[in-house]
Each structure stands twice: as C-alpha cells, then as structure tokens.
Amino acid sequence: MTKAELRSRILASRARMTPSDLLAAADALFAQLLLLLHRVPHEALTAYRPIGSEPGGPSLPERLAVAFPTSTLLLPVLRPDLDLDWSVYSGSMTRTERGLYEPTGPRLGVDAVTTAQVIIVPALAVDRDGHRLGRGGGSYDRALTRARPGATIVALLHDGELVERVPHEPHDRRITATVVPGLR
Template sequence: MPDLTGDEERSRAAKIALRSRLITARRALSPEDRLVAAARLQDQILALVRREHPAVIAAYVPIGPEPGGSTLPSFLAAHAEVLLPVLLPSGDLDWAVYFPLTLAPGPRGLLEPGGPRLGVTAVTAASLVLVPALAVDRRGMRMGRGGGSYDRVLARLPFPEPPLTVALLHDGELIDAVPAEPHDRPVHGWITPSGGLTLNRAAEWTK
C-alpha cells in the first residue's frame, strides 16, 4: 500500500465521506424524480449538441439513479456517432460504437456496447465527451466513484486542446469544493436539471 502524506490521507478520507453521502442521496431519489431529471438533462444536452455540432460523442450508459437516464445513448445516436465505454479488467476503458439494441450486461452491473472494440485511445476521436460524476465544483474538479477509470480517460485526451468535456449531475451535486489529488483532471462544464449548462472553458488542463 503506498505511503501517503498527511494532506493526501485527509484528501482521501474527505473523498470517501463525501462519496458516501452523495451515493446515499442519489439512492433516495424516487423513480419519478429520476425521470424528470433525465428529461431536463437531455433537453440541455440537445441544445449543446445543436450548438457544437459534434460528429462523435463519447458518452456512457447511466445505470440506476445516474443522471441522464437509460435512454441517453439512443437519444444521442439520433444526432451523432456515439462511443460507449467497455470496462477492462485493469479498470481502464475501451470503447465501441453504439448501435441500437446492442447493449449487453457487463461487469459491475454496467451495460456495454456489443460492437468491435476500438481501443482505449478511441475516445480521442470525440469532440464532445459526456462523463459521469457524483459531484463537480466550480473549478470543474470532478468526483467519480473511486475506480479511476475516467481519471485515465481525461488524462488521455489531446493536450493542450482537449475535446469539450461535460459532467452530468443531479441538482445538489454542484458543490463548493471537491477534494482533489494531483492526478485529477477538471471538466470544462456540467449540466444540472435545474441549473442547465455551465461552461468553464478556462479550466486548467496540465500534463
């Protein structure tokens, strides 16, 4: 187990506590609340897609209370080619093109595309990347579920001009500060059901 400094230990403990609170709050959302939130998010995503005109969108399949709703991939596929992640044993993400009715059960309860695997770098072809998050702060720092999969994805995107990266959130998940570690990468924006789209293109990306 790696040795951690006092600051790193405190940051990790704060992340664990915050992550637990956020997951509990999501699980408390009623099915009706989830449907309303998903519809509002998809309306905001559609406005973004119409403005940005991405040819390729990297997205994900929301599961359970995750923002965006289970219809997110099919909704996006009406407007662009959609890449969806495939979880590898290492925790990294491979990618495949989404085709309707091809999702299949994957590890950890995920749904994954059934097409040919394109490799971990396929995400670099996207001009819009929609990422899952439990929370985001106004710097654009994102909190995931702790597996590190999307930390690797964000670090892999082209630099210094990465594609537009946007996190999907429920109301209440835009917070004052996400505990950040050196490997964390910010997103350029976030969408909430009530607050809509906020972009912070000045988010500092470093390698």
C-alpha cells in the same frame, strides 16, 4: 469533507430519489444537454449508459443517437485493468458481471477517445473549478488523459451535485462543462 464523505452524501441523496424523480430529472437533464451539444460542433462524442440513479437515465445513449444521427457515438467498455476501451454504439448493449451496460460492437482501443470532440462523463459531484468526483476507480481520469486538446468534457449531475469544493489529487482530470436538470 473527504472524497469518501462526499461520495457517501451524494449516493445517499440519489438513493432517496423516486423513479418519477429520476425520470423527470433525466428528461430535464437531456433537454439541457441538447442545448449544450447544439452549440458544440462534433463529429464524434462519447457517453455512457447510466445505471441506477445516475443522471441521464438508461435511455441516454439511444436519445443521443436519435438526436445526433450523423455523429459517431462511442460508449465505454471497462477493461480488467479498469481503463476504458471504446465501441461505437449501434443500439445493442449487454450487461456485464459488474452490472454495467456495454456496447456489443468491436472494440476500438483505449485511444479511440481521442476522436471525440465531446466527452460526456459520469460524476457524483463537480466543483466550480471543474474538479470531478467519480466513483473512485480512476477509469475516466485515465481516459481523459487521452482526450484531444480542446475537447469539451461534460459531467452530468443531479440538482445539488454542483458543489463548492471537490477534494482532488494531481491525477484527477478536470471537466469543462456541467449539465444539471435545473428542476425546481
């Protein structure tokens, strides 16, 4: 299966999820994410604000900020070259022309990701070897080249998105952990 075919399959599956399915999945996923994050020491972590049917739900940044009030929470800001800048989450976000939500605080630069011990990334699918399928822009692959050695890189998925094989290329960066809701 090609990347395009796998993307299409996952996006179609996500499109079939109802609002109540998404809410239940977000709550279950957050509970699993908390279990992981309480085991991984961190002073700084990155996350993102999910949109549409992305795993984690739109309140993910706020929930992380409440759960880890002494940790610095960095959120991405998409640059025109599709690389990621970073900003500290302060509770204030704005919607961009691309439909993304970004923090409104000062930009810290592309290298700010190096301060994070935990990097939470969006994904459409992940295989058991840690190969991640994103939306195809390469933003997170570029950002992950800057991750500190030993950082825990976590992909959030819906049930059924941990797959046998993700097509990958040399520039694709692997993740080290996946979190799924585990709904039955």
